[in-house]
Amino acid sequence: MQSNSTEKTIATHNDFANINSWLFVPATRMDRVAKAFASGADAVIVDLEDAVAQADKAQARIAIQDYYHSQDYQPIWLRVNRASSVEFMEDIALCQQLPNLAGVILAKAEQAAAIEYVNQATNLPVIALIETALGLSQVDNMAGASGLLAFSYGFLDLCNDLNVQVGTPAADHIANQIRYQLLVSSKVQGLLAPIDTVYPDFKDNKGLYDRVILWSQMGLSGMLCIHPKQVAVIQQSLQPSAAELDFAKRVVVEYERSHEAVFEVDGNMVDAPVIERCRQLLAKWPNI
Known part of the structure; x- marks a missing residue:
């Protein structure tokens, strides 16, 4: 059985500078974690939020514990439920029991205090997902939160909240404005450059390639992925000529x-x- 010591070294932003692909796995499908790492993903995120129905969350936490204590364990990130949810404290309690997690992804981040609470409670780096208009309006304040590694964003959630029509030129303008806002706030506070949002059509390699070129040229550090096939496209797109x-x-x-x-x-x-x-x-x- 793998030993998971509570001793941790202090990670710096440079330790994460070469993480380009962040691949999601639902917490209800822990059997997919090994496949996610085998895809070559730089980081694997186990999702306890949107990918898990309310009735399944408690069992999903047990599955995560089982994986953590198995011989196959590799450090994973956990996406926890938003700070205002009834599930949040249960998620944080789980993280406290698993000190050798890679880090925590805070869904629908809106307050610096929530980021700092997660970091202080778990001693883990935090990535804040901006998914609401309120969260977007608080980016400058959250950027100074202790324990924050980077920002990412959920564009579909933001579009719903802002009443933006997805898949239009207008949505592209909004997305670039979000990238710009996160990029500047991150730079000022010395954070890892932002992580771009998911590209939903995992069969559209050309569209994904174009997206990778866009965010990499804008200075972002990586991208959230929803399918293992996207990892190789990202790696190939980023390789210089x-x-x-x-x-x-x-x-x-x-x-x-x-x-x-x-x-x-x-x-x-x-x-x-x-x-x-x-x-x-x-x-x-x-x-x-």
Whole structure:
């Protein structure tokens, strides 16, 4: 049986910087957790909220405990019910019994105090899901909450709350505004860059590819997934081209050789921001 010591090291945001794919598994289907990890997902989220009917939540918690104490256990994230729900305290009590969880996803986050309570009660990092207009209006306040690792958002829930029609150009504008708001607040408070919302059509690889390119170019750190097939698409979409890596290597080599503040590579003017971007790219993909 696996030992789950209560001793924990303090995680930093850098420890999560290379997590690009966050794959959901319903807490009623713990048999799927191994498959989720086998898909190559960087993180697996076991969902105790929307994916579990009210009548099944107590049994789902027992299933999570059974998995945690099994030899197959790998650190999972738990999405707990919103702080105002009757299930919230039961979820937190469960987390307290499972100290080697990876972290907690707080559904429908709306208050900094709730984030801090989760962190203090569990000693685990917290990701706040923004799923209501009230939550969106409180992002700046929540961004300063102790224990907060990152924001993500539930776009379908937000659209319902804001009366936005999903699948329209208007919805795309709203989504980009949400990404921008979360991105700026996260940067100011030194959080991990936001995690993008799910792409519901898991059979639409081209649409998913386009979405990944969008959020990665906007500076977000990863994406929530609802199906294992989406993981490989995300990984392939984020991988830089050979030309991009070659350019970055030559920029860094030339800078380290000359120590010039401004120079030229392939007809491109290179200065401090370009050098830093190239270093970041090479640090993220050191083995390519």
